[in-house]
Amino acid sequence: MQNPALTIFDDQLLEIINTDFEIKVLDDQCNFSEGPVWNKEGYYLFSDIPENLIYKISESVSKQIYLSPSGCNLADTSLLSEQTGSNGLAYDQHNNLLICQHGNGAVAKYDGTNMESLISDYNNKRFNSPNDIIVAKDGTVFFSDPPYGLKNQQLNEESAQPIAAFYYYRNGELKILCDQYQYPNGVCLSPDEKSLYCCSTKENEKFVLEYDTETLQLKGVVARENSDGIKCDKNNNLYLSTGDGILILNAEGKRLGLISLDNIPANHCWGGSSGNDLLVTARNNIFLIKNLQQ
Numbered sequence: 253m254q255n256p257a258l259t260i261f262d263d264q265l266l267e268i269i270n271t272d273f274e275i276k277v278l279d280d281q282c283n284f285s286e287g288p289v290w291n292k293e294g295y296y297l298f299s300d301i302p303e304n305l306i307y308k309i310s311e312s313v314s315k316q317i318y319l320s321p322s323g324c325n326l327a328d329t330s331l332l333s334e335q336t337g338s339n340g341l342a343y344d345q346h347n348n349l350l351i352c353q354h355g356n357g358a359v360a361k362y363d364g365t366n367m368e369s370l371i372s373d374y375n376n377k378r379f380n381s382p383n384d385i386i387v388a389k390d391g392t393v394f395f396s397d398p399p400y401g402l403k404n405q406q407l408n409e410e411s412a413q414p415i416a417a418f419y420y421y422r423n424g425e426l427k428i429l430c431d432q433y434q435y436p437n438g439v440c441l442s443p444d445e446k447s448l449y450c451c452s453t454k455e456n457e458k459f460v461l462e463y464d465t466e467t468l469q470l471k472g473v474v475a476r477e478n479s480d481g482i483k484c485d486k487n488n489n490l491y492l493s494t495g496d497g498i499l500i501l502n503a504e505g506k507r508l509g510l511i512s513l514d515n516i517p518a519n520h521c522w523g524g525s526s527g528n529d530l531l532v533t534a535r536n537n538i539f540l541i542k543n544l545q546q
Contacts, residue, residue, distance in 0.1 A: 257512045265508040268489055274542040279315050285533035287340040290523030296531050297341055304337035324355020331411055335401050340384035345391050352382035354401030371421055380412045384439045393421040396436040418450050429468055433457050438482035451479040475505030481519030485545055493517035
């Protein structure tokens with residue numbers, strides 16, 4: 253039986269998802285949940301940005317604080333917005349947790365005991381507010397740096413970066429990958445890690461770009477869509493966190509379907525023992541879409 257939250261735009265969708273998925277509410281008491289990641293030990297982590305916390309949660313265990321503070325330990329926050337905590341989370345090849353820190357304007361590394369700054373500045377200036385992050389199997393780090401964590405969510409080149417951008421960090425080398433967005437946001441890799449996808453939630457930046465991860469050259473516009481978080485499945489279909497719900501596109505950017513939710517999704521990640529569940533952070537809610545992937 254098809255889940256009533258699902259709208260099908262193209263029958264190709266029937267080949268890639270189970271239409272009888274189940275949506276569970278794991279929590280509804282967050283402030284602004286973001287940046288989820290699956291841990292192979294059987295739980296998810298996610299950020300609550302205004303609360304400056306990272307939570308641990310699973311299908312069977314209620315959320316509990318995993319790391320505090322998670323994104324800001326500054327005494328003076330006068331140049332920041334209220335979104336000072338952590339955002340995007342990702343594990344590296346050594347199972348360290350990499351953390352996008354709004355308030356500290358850096359990407360931190362946490363080994364389960366100690367936290368240190370991994371990527372703290374570019375051209376001797378702090379980042380604006382690292383937002384989303386993905387790590388390739390070879391250790392290359394890609395992350396976005398919009399001004400959402402700065403006061404009035406505007407750039408301040410005196411104290412931080414003069415532009416907003418997507419960056420890559422490889423073998424100690426840090427470079428700007430993409431500066432085509434004023435508010436860069438979601439970032440993800442294709443299953444073969446040959447393509448990187450990036451996007452923005454702003455209406456005037458309604459395009460998803462694809463980059464070659466080896467040459468770092470722009471491949472082109474995949475779709476004319478807005479998105480906060482973005483992820484690929486194992487067959488290179490794209491899943492976008494949009495104002496309408498989780499929008500599913502094929503590799504060519506064609507709309508296949510939409511999963512409507514009771515709150516606006518900000519980000520999502522694959523997880524579960526089979527990797528077929530989708531955890532969605534949606535403002536005060538944490539949704540688990542069970543058995544979505546075939």
